[in-house]
Amino acid sequence: MKIVQIAGYLGSGKTTLVVALGKEISGAGFKVAILVNEVGEVPVDGKVIQEFGLTVKDIGGGCICCQVAGNLLHTLKALSMGIKPDFIIIEPTGMAVPNAVRDVMKPAAGKLDLTMGPTIVLLDTGRFEKLLSYETLKRLVAVQLKDADVIALSKVDAVPVEQRAKAEAAAREINPAARVLGLSTFTREGIPEIIAAMKDMVIA
Amino acid sequence: MTNEPKQDEAGDGKSHPDHTHEEINGYCATYIFKAPRVLDNDGVKDFARELMKAIAEAVMRHGATDVGHIKAHLEYGGEGFLYADTLGDVSDIMVRGRDGSPTDTIKLVINTIIVDIEAPQIRDANEEGVDEVCSKLGFTKEILRQDLYDADDHEHLLQAPDYDNL
Numbered sequence: 001m002k003i004v005q006i007a008g009y010l011g012s013g014k015t016t017l018v019v020a021l022g023k024e025i026s027g028a029g030f031k032v033a034i035l036v037n038e039v040g041e042v043p044v045d046g047k048v049i050q051e052f053g054l055t056v057k058d059i060g061g062g063c064i065c066c067q068v069a070g071n072l073l074h075t076l077k078a079l080s081m082g083i084k085p086d087f088i089i090i091e092p093t094g095m096a097v098p099n100a101v102r103d104v105m106k107p108a109a110g111k112l113d114l115t116m117g118p119t120i121v122l123l124d125t126g127r128f129e130k131l132l133s134y135e136t137l138k139r140l141v142a143v144q145l146k147d148a149d150v151i152a153l154s155k156v157d158a159v160p161v162e163q164r165a166k167a168e169a170a171a172r173e174i175n176p177a178a179r180v181l182g183l184s185t186f187t188r189e190g191i192p193e194i195i196a197a198m199k200d201m202v203i204a
Numbered sequence: 205m206t207n208e209p210k211q212d213e214a215g216d217g218k219s220h221p222d223h224t225h226e227e228i229n230g231y232c233a234t235y236i237f238k239a240p241r242v243l244d245n246d247g248v249k250d251f252a253r254e255l256m257k258a259i260a261e262a263v264m265r266h267g268a269t270d271v272g273h274i275k276a277h278l279e280y281g282g283e284g285f286l287y288a289d290t291l292g293d294v295s296d297i298m299v300r301g302r303d304g305s306p307t308d309t310i311k312l313v314i315n316t317i318i319v320d321i322e323a324p325q326i327r328d329a330n331e332e333g334v335d336e337v338c339s340k341l342g343f344t345k346e347i348l349r350q351d352l353y354d355a356d357d358h359e360h361l362l363q364a365p366d367y368d369n370l
Binding site: 010011038040045048051062069070073077093095108111112130131136137140 | 276285302313
């Protein structure tokens with residue numbers, strides 16, 4: 001079971017990407033489980049993803065990086081004892097710190113036969129300047145980007161090329177080691193590259 | 205700016221996440237709305253759009269720095285399903301889904317996650333927006349469930365036995 005995290009600040013397009021990935025990967029014959037973490041006890045995103053016919057496990061009631069981390073472990077254990085998917089796509093809340101989520105899972109990797117795949121962090125090309133200008137948000141957004149193996153510049157179809165270039169420069173400055181690519185779930189730009197990263201990348 | 209985990213106040217010897225999201229709080233609720241007349245799909249979509257806009261405006265009036273997100277799903281008219289969300293601007297409001305039968309009853313679940321105001325204020329702002337739309341369109345609301353989310357609440361950090369028991 002390979003774990004791939006699709007992270008990023010609130011509204012960056014995580015759920016839309018998760019649906020697109022889930023449909024493509026399951027369509028290619030892989031077993032996929034989607035694990036959605038939401039602040040609310042009653043899921044919204046999980047319900048939406050389920051509407052697309054994908055297997056969804058909801059973890060509600062707080063953030064898996066710090067508040068309901070135990071529920072993440074129990075869900076992974078249930079998946080390992082049940083459908084044993086090829087890929088588990090985790091969508092944490094938009095407030096989650098990706099490395100903190102990874103830290104929760106790492107000690108369980110051996111016991112649950114988990115392989116750590118890439119952390120893909122989305123950066124909204126239309127809103128990144130606004131978010132990085134807020135004192136209270138820039139630290140979180142930057143930490144999320146620093147934790148990325150792949151940074152996906154989301155909604156590139158909706159911004160001018162200059163804006164996209166600015167977003168790319170900001171992302172590279174914050175995390176020079178990450179792979180940076182453009183993403184549009186409307187045009188499918190970036191989707192094949194993300195799927196290739198999910199299949200190929202293994203994170204120690 | 206750092207991404208280093210810090211030792212948690214619990215003092216259990218394990219490293220824990222750096223709490224970078226303490227200014228982000230939330231309110232989640234489940235409702236049943238009754239419309240004053242039977243609505244078609246466009247009527248339900250208009251209601252969802254009005255709701256997103258009114259709540260986004262209310263949280264900003266209450267002092268929010270940014271609408272993190274407001275997301276809702278609506279179930280109505282048998283198989284009818286709508287997903288509505290906004291990041292704060294009127295132009296950002298998205299409503300899409302699957303058509304249902306004409307109905308006067310809508311079940312709605314909403315997650316309102318907002319930056320820089322406390323959870324009880326988010327609840328108040330959310331309900332202010334909901335009441336404003338209900339009053340304008342003649343709807344009645346019944347709240348089935350309400351939950352507050354406070355990002356400062358870190359009571360559930362993992363301990364070594366959590367892993368031993370896997």
